[in-house]
Amino acid sequence: MAQILVVDDSSTVRNEVCDFLKANGLTVTSAVDGKDGLDKLRADPSIKLVVSDVNMPNMDGLTMAEKIRGELRNTTVNIIMLTTENSPSMKERGKAAGIKGWIVKPFSGAAVIATFKKLAV
Template sequence: MAQVLVVDDSSTVRNEVSEFLKSNGLTVSVAVDGRDGLAKLKSDAAIRLVVSDVNMPNMDGLTMAEKIRGELNNAAVNIIMLTTENSPAMKERGKAAGIKGWIVKPFNGPAVLATFKKLLA
């Protein structure tokens, strides 16, 4: 069972983030888009943190976050956006969906590791 779910349509980003987290002792699962992310979250109750891109095919990260809070009625999982998007409107939508943080790519693992671990505690 995973502690962290990394959701990104880019295999490069998925691999970079998940390998960094694994190398720092975390158990990680990956998903290729929001739809896949929702399915993984439904099937693994141990997931405590979702790190997701915004722009993805099939279902974007913000819609996935809204569905996590709404359809799944899951307020316990922490959600962080890792994206190239930086618009105030997107951030407001994320805040309304209960997003805990917004990280602009590129991913800087050492800079966020302590925060991720705190969210998992």
């Protein structure tokens, strides 16, 4: 059972984030887009934190977050966006969907590991 779900269509980013989190003692699973992320979250109720890109095929990260809160009625999982997007309108949409944080790529694990650990318990 995973503590953290990493959702990113870039295998390079997905592997970098997953490897870093695993090296820091966290249990991680991953998904290739928002649709896959929703499926993984449905299948594993032990996930406490979703770290997601915004721009992905099939389903973007913001839509996935809205569906987590709406369709799945999951208000307990923490969601953080890890993205190149930095527009105020996207951040507002994320805030409305209950996103806890917005991290602009590139990923710097050392800067966020304490927060990730706190949100994954």
